[in-house]
Amino acid sequence: MSSKSVSPRWAAMARDTNETKIQIALNLDGGDFPPDTDSRLTSAKEEGHASQASKSQIISVNTGIGFLDHMLHALAKHAGWSLALNCKGDLHIDDHHTAEDVCITLGYAFAQALNSMAGLARFGYAYAPLDEALSRAVIDLSNRPYSSFAQGARVTLHVDCLRGENDHHRAESAFKALAIAVRQATTKVAGREGEIPSTKGTLSA
The missing domain is CATH 3.30.230.40 (Imidazole glycerol phosphate dehydratase; domain 1)
Structure with missing residues (x-):
């Protein structure tokens, strides 16, 4: 039996622009967040319609757009993620900047948490x-x-x-x-550990 420890598939980051200020922590396998998670996320555990905690998942989403919060909560819940996300955006102008920047930041966090494609279903x-x-x-x-x-x-x-x-x-x-x-x-496929799921041998180019 291998004694290799499995690296957590998680990410924590902040993205600040003139339009939005976003903090995010993501764990693709549920459970805890990275130790470097922004304190603004860990200190703002609001109970709300887009917050949920169980033994396998922690979800807390606050973008200022109720329906977007609801959709991101559903995404995290059914993907099996733990997700903490907070955004302060220029909602006095419109919802567009917040919605787009939140999704871009979530994408960056997803890519960072996923890290390697080796051994995944793809x-x-x-x-x-x-x-x-x-x-x-x-x-x-x-x-x-x-x-x-x-x-x-x-x-x-x-x-x-x-x-x-x-x-x-x-x-x-x-x-x-x-x-x-x-x-x-993103499921790890038994027996394909370390294999890149591509005939090209790479998914980074």
Whole structure:
């Protein structure tokens, strides 16, 4: 039996611009946060609609946009992550800067926490329903990104809402499908330890 310890897949960072001030801590496998987690996150454990703590996960999201908090909470919950995220943005102007910067920062944290692709499944897909809505998410941890979270995380991502009438249900089913697909793609595959899941032999170029 190997005595090698497994490195935690976690990240903590801050991103400050003239439009937003963001602190984030992420653990892809749930559980505790990195020791260097910003004290603004650990001291602001607000109880709210986007906060939850269990023996396997800690989730606390506060962006100032209630619906975004709700979606990120669903993403973290169903992906199996621990996520602490706080953002102070220029909401007096609009929601755009906050929503975009939060997703970019989450992507950066995801990429840093993932670190190596070796031994991972690489691909993930999932369908998730919510009442009348149905969404599909497909992800490739390929280092060829597409938009916002995907650019920050350096992944290829496709999310389609296949049906639904209620916009809340459509959005939430999409976030849940993404969560399950991400969890699948980042799963460590037994017997493939150290192997890069690509015929090219690299996913960094």
